[in-house]
Amino acid sequence: MVWEPELAERARRAELAAQLGGPEKVARQRAAGRLTVRERIDGLLDPGSFREIGGLAGRGTYDENGELTDFSPVNLVVGTGRIDGRKIVVRADDFTVRGGSADAGNLAKTAYPEQLAHEMRHPLVRLIEGSGGGGSVKMLEDHGFTYVPVNPGWDHVVANLSTVPVVSACVGPVAGLGAALAVTSHLTLLVDKTAQLFVAGPPVVRYATGEDVTKEELGGASIHRRSGAVDLVVSSEIAAFAAVRAFLSYLPTSVYHLPPVIEGTDDPDRREESLVSLVPRDRRQPYKIAPLLDAVFDAGSVFRYAGFGGSLVTALARLDGHPVGVVATDPYKGATLTAQGADALTRLADLCETFHLPLVSLTDQSGMVIGTAGERSAAIRHGARAVAAIYQAKVPMAEVIVRRVFGVGGAGQVNRHRLVRRWAWPSGDWGSLPVEGGLEAAYRAELEAAPDRAAERARILERLDAVRSPFRTAERFGVEDIIDPARTRGLLCDWVHDAYDLLPPLIGPPAFGPRP
Structure with a gap:
């Protein structure tokens, strides 16, 4: 063979690259309870589907004769593979080489997978561990110069949000540019106990702020379950791979395709008699949200989304095999829309609009959170932003009013100025303000003048209860239909x-692209 020496040299270099950072670094990685970069890729992708790019x-290191004596691979593995048969782009950090910190000479490979995903319109999965940036200040001495920082490939990083599904999994300590990449995604995952996410690590924080914290205290799961920086905390790397695969199954390959419809295996007309008694008559008594979701959507299809939303539940699910976005409320966590809940709603609305998923609202919303806590968190601004996202979305929407619809939060959970297919349960209760709280302001003079305030309040409430019936609203066509809750699934499956x-x-691309 004419080129046999060169092919042998290529094989030798590939073998050296396969050793990652060397046996000692690999052993340290595994001792920390974390997989190596190539084990992660194998765990994520369909068997045998990975095609590496830039492995050389x-x-x-060369001797005096110019012969290669050693080779250290770039600490970023890039390539294409398949998940459930669909081609994706994967980029995965190798923490065994320089702790996952790229050097300034690696900008081209760092940017390449972002550009590849964007221009070939393939979903992108990032397995992030390390800083992903310029690395240690030791590089000043190694290189003899410094440089003006640049976020490599960030034009494609941003453009990808409006083009292809992007998922990032934090599978170890993630800082700096790596952290920015992680959150610039449609789904951000964090592995409990073995992964942390922060702008700068403990040594930098200690110097800059005086805080003496561990990596886990600074950016572990206890911080990020509710921070909004990540969507889901998962129990292991294997669970993270499963979540990536599940999430992508609801989404099209790019915005130039429709969501993948599968053959339904659950009766679209299935009645769920348990829904008739799901909502208690006592308006202050909560009910569990999981049985509602399971009863309405295809069996086993509910994928919880932005987990930081508190009482505001977001999810992806299927109706007769058709992917949809879902917004609901968990009454056990509250009924008001907080700043965190509003951000979760915005995130879901943007995802649905970008990838053409119809949106289903199971509405039980008593309005924006009130009180000093709500004001300190600027809940009204976050809420208004969520309402804007809902109004900017052009995808079809359907609403089932399960119980409450009050105030700005309730009014904006769907676009009430569009034709939204809507049904109400007999438990529906709506208005500008909840009667129980609003009467204190509206009837203040009568209450203050009454010899028995409690008795007077009860009499007023009895009068108001007589006219708050949802059937009074239906008489005026203020709500289109009041239905037997057991029929909910069948109606939604017909609508989808x-x-x-x-x-x-x-x-095609959305008019209003999602932001991190």
Whole structure:
């Protein structure tokens, strides 16, 4: 063979690259309870589907005759593979080489997978561990110069949010540019106990702020379950891979395609008699949200989304095999829309609009959170931003009013100025303000003048109860239908077929691209 020496040299370099950071660094990685970069790729992708790109990039050491004596690979593995048969782009950090910190000479490979995903319109999965940036200040001495920082490939990083599904999994300590990449995604995962996410690590924080904290205290799961920086905390790297695969199953390959519809295996007309008694008559008594979701959507199809939303529940699910976005309320966590809940709603609305998923609201919303805590968190601004996202979305929407619809928060959970297919349960209760709280302001003079304030309040409440019936609203066509809750699934499954007929004109980039 004419080129046999060169092919042998290529094989030798590939073998050296496969050793990652060396046996000692690999052993340290595993001792920390974390997989190596190639084990992660194998765990994520369909078996045998990985095709590496740039595997020969790295640093060679040469003798006086110019012969290669050693080779250290770049600490970023890039390539294409398949998840459930669909091609994706994967980029994965190798923490065994320089702790996952890229050097300034690696900008081209760092940017390449972002550009590849964008221009070939493949979903992108990032397995992030390390800083992903310029690395240690020791590089000043190593290189003899410094440089003006640049976020490599960030034009494509941002453009990808409006083009292809992007998922980032924090599978170890993640800082700096790596942290920015992690949150610039449609789904951000954090592995409990073995992964942390922060802008700067403990040594830098200690010097800059005086805080003496561990990595876990600074950016572990206890911080990020509710911070909003990550969508979901998962129990292991294997669980993270499963979540990536599940999430992508609801989304199209790019905005130039429709969501993947699968053959339904759950009866679309299934009645769920348990829903008739789900909502208690006592308006102050909560009910569990999981049985409602399981009863309405295809069996086993509910994927919880932005987990930081508190009482505001977001999810992806299927109706007769058709992917949809879902917004609901967990009454055990509250009924008001907080700043965190509003951010979760914005995130879901942007995801649905970007990837053409119809949106289903199971509404039980008593309005924006009130009180000093709500004001300190600027809940009204976050809430208004969520309402704007809902109003900017053009995807079909359906609403089932389960119980409450009050105030700005309730009014904005769907776009009430569009044709939204809507049904109400007999437990529906709505208005500008909840009667129980609003009467204190509206009837203050009568209450203050009454010899028995409690008795007077009870009499006023009895009068108001007589006219708050949802049937009074239905008489005026203020709500289109009041239904038997057991019929909810069948009605939504019928609607979703119509909704998907409306989607083709929406194919392409969204008018309002999502932001991190």
